[in-house]
Amino acid sequence: MRKTKLPVMKDQKDYKILIADDEPDILEFVTYNLIKEGYQVSTARNGMEAVEKAKEVQPHLILLDIMMPELDGVEVCRELRSQPEFEHTIIAFLTARSEDYSQIVGFEVGGDDYITKPIRPRVLISRIAALLRRYNNSPQEEGDQIRVADLVIDKERVLVIRGEEEIALAKKEFELLCLLASKPGKVFAREEIFKNVWGNDVIVGNRTIDVHIRKIREKIGEYYIKTIKGIGYKFEF
Structure with missing residues (x-):
């Protein structure tokens, strides 16, 4: 890349x-x-x-x-x-x-x-x-890594690095974080998230995104992802 x-x-x-x-x-x-x-x-x-x-x-x-x-x-x-x-x-x-x-x-x-x-x-x-x-403040991509805020998102190892800490995410959690972090500050509507992370042909429950967001917050911290009520989510720092 x-x-x-x-x-x-x-x-x-x-x-x-x-x-x-x-x-x-x-x-x-x-x-x-x-x-x-x-x-x-x-x-x-x-x-x-x-x-x-x-x-x-x-x-x-x-x-x-x-x-x-x-x-x-x-x-x-x-x-x-x-x-x-x-x-x-x-x-x-x-x-x-x-x-x-x-x-x-x-x-x-x-x-x-x-x-x-x-x-x-x-x-x-x-x-x-x-x-x-x-x-x-747009994220910088170097090889298979995205650097944004104080996080390094390593696509090859499917890892998030914060300081000296390596944080493992599940595949869909990682893909969802990559999407949100690709445009800090941009509001991603729920439909756009479904399309980019799960695809149009996959049927998932309405709470699927919320559950994944909750798990990401538990692992990397509460303050990176903001909920936009009635619309979706955005990465903010």
Whole structure:
């Protein structure tokens, strides 16, 4: 496995942000506040334009409205996540739709965060800054090892190493931890976890994920994995 490492950004002017929204007032409002903070900002007024602009600009972070013409935000996210160059791009939904169903769908297609409108400028700036810190804190892969937080996840030996301690996990526990740790801070919906760890053809009980999470916490510690009520789990440190 080749070593993968994202370039570390120094300050806001190094970050490129793409905003996609079909409401001109929202575009103007968000663009003004982000430029004021020093970010490089590009905009798109519909889903198709968002995909094209993302390929052109290669942004570090994309803010997507869900309800857009041509392609909606969910379709844009799904399209971008299917392409390797957007594997590490942070994608957040900025939308007036606050129902649980929309949030779950957003996370299932690969969204990293879900921000509901209306939102105050300082709160939005704070959320974006937190998301971009995740970009610099992405796990580093060296050979068959993933280093994230104070853990070393050794894929070849199916071991987790914390300091001098070697922690053995069961196969599915290990696969579940690898998935969550692959994107620290990202919320993985339950359906996405089932698909990636157990596969679509395997039937497991509704409590299967919860039981595995509990066992992982018992072995590596309570504070690495956070429960997002009604949606799923995320690795956080």
